[in-house]
Amino acid sequence: MTRIHRDESALYYACGYSCDHAIYLDLGTEKYFITDGRYTVDAQEHVRDAEVVTTRDLPKEAAKRIRKSGVKKINYDPKEWDVYTFERLKSKTKITWKPKLLLGQKQRIIKRPDEIVRLDTVARLGAEAFDAFGAIVEAEGIGLNERKLYQAAIAVMQGDAGHALSFDPIVALNANAAKPHAHPDGTTLQKGDLLLIDAGLKHERYCSDRTRTVRVGQTVSMGYAQRFKRDKKRQRAYDTVLKAHDRAIAKARNGMRASTVDALARDVIEKAGFGKYFVHSTGHGVGLDIHELPVISGRSRVRIEEGMVYTIEPGIYIPGEFGIRIEDTVVMEQGRARVLGNEE
Numbered sequence: 001m002t003r004i005h006r007d008e009s010a011l012y013y014a015c016g017y018s019c020d021h022a023i024y025l026d027l028g029t030e031k032y033f034i035t036d037g038r039y040t041v042d043a044q045e046h047v048r049d050a051e052v053v054t055t056r057d058l059p060k061e062a063a064k065r066i067r068k069s070g071v072k073k074i075n076y077d078p079k080e081w082d083v084y085t086f087e088r089l090k091s092k093t094k095i096t097w098k099p100k101l102l103l104g105q106k107q108r109i110i111k112r113p114d115e116i117v118r119l120d121t122v123a124r125l126g127a128e129a130f131d132a133f134g135a136i137v138e139a140e141g142i143g144l145n146e147r148k149l150y151q152a153a154i155a156v157m158q159g160d161a162g163h164a165l166s167f168d169p170i171v172a173l174n175a176n177a178a179k180p181h182a183h184p185d186g187t188t189l190q191k192g193d194l195l196l197i198d199a200g201l202k203h204e205r206y207c208s209d210r211t212r213t214v215r216v217g218q219t220v221s222m223g224y225a226q227r228f229k230r231d232k233k234r235q236r237a238y239d240t241v242l243k244a245h246d247r248a249i250a251k252a253r254n255g256m257r258a259s260t261v262d263a264l265a266r267d268v269i270e271k272a273g274f275g276k277y278f279v280h281s282t283g284h285g286v287g288l289d290i291h292e293l294p295v296i297s298g299r300s301r302v303r304i305e306e307g308m309v310y311t312i313e314p315g316i317y318i319p320g321e322f323g324i325r326i327e328d329t330v331v332m333e334q335g336r337a338r339v340l341g342n343e344e
Contacts, residue, residue: 002027002071003103004062007080009288010104012205017046023058024050027069034061059085063092072096077103105293109285110307116331118206119287119309123329123341125163126201126208130222132156133197138220142191146171146184149195157201166200166207166290177213177323180280180315191216194234194322200290207290208341209311211327213238224326237274237316238324244268244314245326248282252330252337258300258310265314266298274316283311286329308332309340 003026005011011018014026015033019042022035031050035043035058043052055061066074073096078086080103090097100106111119133156141149153169172182173189177196189195198211212222215229224242228234248265262282269278281297286309294302296310313327330337 003075013108015050016048023062034058059089066093075100109293111309118204120340122203122206122208126210127341129157134220134222141189145186145188150184163201169199172196178317178319209286211325213324240272241314241324248312249337254335256304258294258296258302259298261296262298277316285310
């Protein structure tokens with residue numbers, strides 16, 4: 001299939017290397033990695049199965065290669081292109097440009113065995129970082145505000161190895177946790193508070209993604225078992241989210257629609273009377289990007305297949321009171337979902 005990419009994850013998946021100024025062009029028998037002089041040496045060392053071409057004008061060079069090849073059609077993802085660059089490229093060719101939304105993600109929706117190993121490893125590293133963050137909160141967290149806790153989360157996720165982050169961590173207390181993508185503020189952590197942390201790191205370019213909601217007491221555990229003393233509503237909501245999380249993982253099967261996986265979690269929350277407080281989809285794919293295919297939502301028509309990797313992250317968010325989310329990343333293996341990096 002002829003195709004063209006600009007997205008860095010698509011570039012990396014196609015040829016093992018990417019940079020912020022490049023075009024990958026697959027013309028069938030001919031494949032090119034087109035970039036400028038800043039990246040030539042690095043590209044020549046790392047690009048596989050493609051010729052590295054150096055130029056000052058990437059669209060012009062790509063168009064020249066397309067004209068010379070004689071191909072009649074090229075597939076592209078409109079989301080990878082700005083209008084100006086794509087129109088320049090298109091104007092210099094007389095072929096059919098066929099839009100294929102999320103072209104790169106569709107090509108990597110089924111993870112190879114080596115990718116699953118990397119995702120398992122990064123999930124384990126992420127889980128270890130969560131435990132380290134819990135230890136920090138237990139030892140010195142009381143009295144710190146969300147901004148300080150956020151900075152601590154960044155530091156612990158990066159670790160001594162200096163890992164890149166999958167995304168900016170979400171660290172939220174009590175009522176602020178009712179905002180699914182809360183930004184840290186000056187709210188101060190007190191004993192007995194509810195703390196939500198959603199964070200991930202990158203290892204060998206692959207992402208981890210995990211969320212835990214915990215009660216901060218004498219000890220702080222990042223495990224599933226949490227006891228919200230003297231707050232029956234929080235406890236019931238937490239137990240409901242955990243039940244939804246566990247059910248969506250335990251009952252997922254190959255061949256099941258993603259919408260059915262979503263329903264496995266959503267039905268638990270709705271039957272408990274919290275349905276209107278579950279305001280997002282149950283999950284999303286994880287790989288080279290923190291959000292990729294498949295989407296685990298009520299609208300998705302995708303069927304779950306062996307080798308797919310995605311999150312399960314049901315939540316209950318009651319404005320002005322609290323928010324609860326429990327998230328793990330799973331891989332479909334031997335027809336069932338297995339939690340990556342999990343030692344609980």
